[in-house]
Amino acid sequence: MKTNKDENTEEQILNAAKNVFQVKGMDGARMQEIADKAGINKAMLHYYYRSKQLLFEAVFKTAFSLLAPQLNTILNDDSSIEDKIRNFTSNYITFISKHPYLPNFIIQELNRNPDFILKMKNNLGFPNLEKFKKQVKTEVEKGILKPISAEQLFINILALNIFPFVARPLIMAFTNTNDKAYKQLIENRKTEVADFIINSIKNT
Amino acid sequence: MKTNKDENTEEQILNAAKNVFQVKGMDGARMQEIADKAGINKAMLHYYYRSKQLLFEAVFKTAFSLLAPQLNTILNDDSSIEDKIRNFTSNYITFISKHPYLPNFIIQELNRNPDFILKMKNNLGFPNLEKFKKQVKTEVEKGILKPISAEQLFINILALNIFPFVARPLIMAFTNTNDKAYKQLIENRKTEVADFIINSIKNT
DNA sequence: ATATTTGCTAACCATATGGTTAAACCATCT
DNA sequence: AGATGGTTTAACCATATGGTTAGCAAATAT
Numbered sequence: 001m002k003t004n005k006d007e008n009t010e011e012q013i014l015n016a017a018k019n020v021f022q023v024k025g026m027d028g029a030r031m032q033e034i035a036d037k038a039g040i041n042k043a044m045l046h047y048y049y050r051s052k053q054l055l056f057e058a059v060f061k062t063a064f065s066l067l068a069p070q071l072n073t074i075l076n077d078d079s080s081i082e083d084k085i086r087n088f089t090s091n092y093i094t095f096i097s098k099h100p101y102l103p104n105f106i107i108q109e110l111n112r113n114p115d116f117i118l119k120m121k122n123n124l125g126f127p128n129l130e131k132f133k134k135q136v137k138t139e140v141e142k143g144i145l146k147p148i149s150a151e152q153l154f155i156n157i158l159a160l161n162i163f164p165f166v167a168r169p170l171i172m173a174f175t176n177t178n179d180k181a182y183k184q185l186i187e188n189r190k191t192e193v194a195d196f197i198i199n200s201i202k203n204t
Numbered sequence: 205m206k207t208n209k210d211e212n213t214e215e216q217i218l219n220a221a222k223n224v225f226q227v228k229g230m231d232g233a234r235m236q237e238i239a240d241k242a243g244i245n246k247a248m249l250h251y252y253y254r255s256k257q258l259l260f261e262a263v264f265k266t267a268f269s270l271l272a273p274q275l276n277t278i279l280n281d282d283s284s285i286e287d288k289i290r291n292f293t294s295n296y297i298t299f300i301s302k303h304p305y306l307p308n309f310i311i312q313e314l315n316r317n318p319d320f321i322l323k324m325k326n327n328l329g330f331p332n333l334e335k336f337k338k339q340v341k342t343e344v345e346k347g348i349l350k351p352i353s354a355e356q357l358f359i360n361i362l363a364l365n366i367f368p369f370v371a372r373p374l375i376m377a378f379t380n381t382n383d384k385a386y387k388q389l390i391e392n393r394k395t396e397v398a399d400f401i402i403n404s405i406k407n408t
Numbered sequence: 409a410t411a412t413t414t415g416c417t418a419a420c421c422a423t424a425t426g427g428t429t430a431a432a433c434c435a436t437c438t
Numbered sequence: 439a440g441a442t443g444g445t446t447t448a449a450c451c452a453t454a455t456g457g458t459t460a461g462c463a464a465a466t467a468t
Contacts, residue, residue, distance in 0.1 A: 024316075027229060027231035028316065030424085031425075031427085041446060043448085044445085044447085046426085051426080051427080052427090104312075104315055107370060108308075108312055111372070112228075112232065117373055129378060146403070148396075151379045152393070152400075155375055155393075156364055156397075159364050159366075160360055163370075166311060166370060167362070167363075169314040170314055173324070174333060175355045185355065189359075199350070199403070199405070213416090234454085234455075234456095244417090247416075247418085247459090248417085250458080254457095256457090
């Protein structure tokens with residue numbers, strides 16, 4: 001019996017859980033707080049999701065499945081490496097700006113429990129580097145790009161895009177910026193990061 | 205009355221606390237586990253450090269004061285930007301390889317409690333960008349470097365060096381590498397990251 | 409030698425927390 | 439109307455957890 005109201009409750013729980021888990025992590029999150037945010041009784045959490053662990057996994061999976069497609073953009077379309085980098089950098093920073101807790105949440109929880117990613121790997125749509133590797137190799141051979149391994153390039157792209165969100169408090173302290181200035185700094189990166197990468201790898 | 209034995213106990217606690225806190229974080233750490241690892245009674249933790257919070261702060265401060273001097277290397281010596289980047293990249297990756305939990309610990313806990321860094325900012329030896337900024341400006345004006353803001357360059361350097369340690373489980377999954385292969389990949393970055401950055405910013 | 413301070417432990421405490429239960433509620437079907 | 443079955447709640451439970459206390463042990467001072 002899936003009335004509207006039922007679906008709402010389940011979704012409300014997931015939403016509240018998303019907020020709490022992403023901000024406080026598995027260990028810091030409290031079932032009571034999730035229930036309060038969802039505006040329901042704590043017992044409902046268990047009615048719908050059985051346990052904290054399962055509720056957490058539901059949140060983690062939706063978070064991860066939000067992030068993965070973004071990566072596939074750069075891996076699986078047919079444009080040139082340069083275009084891919086420009087597109088990805090701009091899109092990704094825009095995307096994360098709307099979900100600023102996402103990368104940190106995923107990275108943190110994977111460090112807490114590295115085996116967790118094995119469950120994700122089986123999912124359809126898990127990022128796969130094969131096409132990207134071939135493409136980098138081809139463009140290097142053609143002399144479009146300077147020699148670089150696809151893995152290292154991929155890591156660099158991720159690092160330059162994701163790190164400013166993950167290490168935000170640290171960087172804000174080092175660079176002496178407030179929220180507004182940091183937002184601007186991130187905004188600038190939408191094009192600067194791509195330029196930075198392409199400057200480095202493109203043959204002239 | 206600081207006998208050897210006393211100092212040993214206090215240090216043993218700090219050491220055990222370091223291990224537990226760095227792996228499990230403030231929320232995931234248990235006082236009992238710290239006591240067990242230190243081989244002493246739980247009450248001793250409170251005898252020496254009063255509360256979990258204070259013990260945690262002691263750990264955090266030592267961790268942070270281990271990391272900060274590394275950053276000052278790149279900021280405050282007199283070599284050229286290029287040399288700084290080469291030195292820093294190699295040294296930093298070597299250093300972190302010996303303390304792999306450090307960056308993630310600091311980043312995670314700062315996200316949990318951003319105000320925490322204010323306490324650090326007052327410490328002597330807190331990284332300061334002023335000299336680095338001037339130097340970048342000078343080298344850009346001289347035409348040695350392509351135009352880039354010192355802040356963005358600094359963020360890029362940090363990102364490329366630190367991110368592979370922070371996001372290790374994620375990257376291992378994406379690139380399909382095991383522990384050994386990942387270690388090699390990191391090893392290669394000691395020079396490749398510097399090349400990557402310098403390629404990007406140096407005028408030819 | 410004795411008193412005193414310091415280091416340490418076992419037992420205990422109050423509270424927080426994830427989870428359960430029994431009963432109430434409410435919509436739908438007969 | 440009354441039975442049925444999914445949904446929701448208040449009250450409850452067992453355990454984990456940070457923290458405290460009273461007293462012992464050992465070193466230091468007198």
